Amino acid sequence: MPKRASPVLHRDDPDKAPLVGHVKVTREDWLNVARDVLVSGGVAEVKVLALGERLQVSRSSFYWYFKSRKHLLEALLDDWEERNTQTIILACEKQTDNITQATCEFFRCFIDPDLFDQGLDFAVREWSRRDGAVRQRIDAADKARVGALTNMFERHDFDPNEAEVRARILYYMQLGYHALEVREPMQERLERLDWYLECFTGVKHAPEDIESYRNFSLSKVADR
Structure with a gap:
């Protein structure tokens, strides 16, 4: 199986519209990184704090888009x-x-x-x-x-x-x-x-x- 490339964040993608205000990452970014972790490490490694560290944002950003980790896992499915x-x-x-x-x-x-x-x-x-x-x-x-x-x-x-x-x-x-x-x-x-x-x-x-x-x-x- 070919090595997976790291997901490109919205803020780093020149093809996406620029983010505005205090938004640093989008819901899609959280999903993309969570998907990457799910594939590489399994569902046990899909943790809010670890995902936030990869995205370089606080957990408050996560709760703007998802009610809970369970909600994120449902979105992944x-x-x-x-x-x-x-x-x-x-x-x-x-x-x-x-x-x-x-x-x-x-x-x-x-x-x-x-x-x-x-x-x-x-x-x-x-x-x-x-x-x-x-x-x-x-x-x-x-x-x-x-x-x-x-x-x-x-x-x-x-x-x-x-x-x-x-x-x-x-x-x-x-x-x-x-x-x-x-x-x-x-x-x-x-x-x-x-x-x-x-x-x-x-x-x-x-x-x-x-x-x-x-x-x-x-x-x-x-x-x-």
Whole structure:
């Protein structure tokens, strides 16, 4: 898994509007740093005082945006769902000409860290081992993701039972791929793409069906 870059604070981001008055950090800054700590150290390390020290602000700034640490943790879970579950659902709902193109849209989420934060996903899963309420949210997210994939297959004329099984195979494989922290050059991965797609969908595809995805994948490697 690639090393995570430290979050850029609002005050240090030239693309953001300047802060005014006595405001030094925003709610987004608190969330970004809390997310970074959650991924790197686990939920036990997400502490208000420690976050404030990283942000170089007092705890009073925190209570301007959040009622309590519990409120912050709930916001982190909402943020995780928005970043990692909604993006998958939206990818699966995209209009495509065939199941090959649809599957490539799903794959894009796991190539682009802006569409799926794998470190965050596994940090929340680790958190869920110690918190039953978080476990329920994980279970609901997995159900929603598999459901979106199932609908994707059904939309391309797969039998409902076959659609669900193929959705499960595709989803569990992709998460397992990241859980094992498989390291391989993108070009090597793309050399297997034709076989992956045929195995996952049971359908032979035309080269033009995957050209856009190949270019997208290579561009993401070039950006790193």
